[in-house]
Amino acid sequence: MTEEQEWASLLSEVFDKLTQKHASITYEFKDLAVVGEKKGPAGPVPTGKVVLNGKLTISAQK
DSSP: OOHHHHHHHHHHHHHHHHHHHTOEEEEEEEEEEEEEEEEETTEEEEEEEEEEEEEEEEEOOO
16 A cells, blocks of 8 residues: 555545544644655755645534
C-alpha cells in the first residue's frame, strides 16, 4: 500500500467514526507552512509554499 493510500484509508476511518458518533473535530492552524518540492538532478527543488492560518472543522451530522 502506498503512503497516499494509507492516508486515504486513515481519513476514511476517521470520517466513519465521526459519522457514527455525530461528532466534530476542529483543527486550528497558526503559521503552518506547507512547502512543496520535487526531486531534481541536484536534489530537492522548492515548488511553492502555503501558509495556513485559521480553523478547519470536520463534522458529521445525521
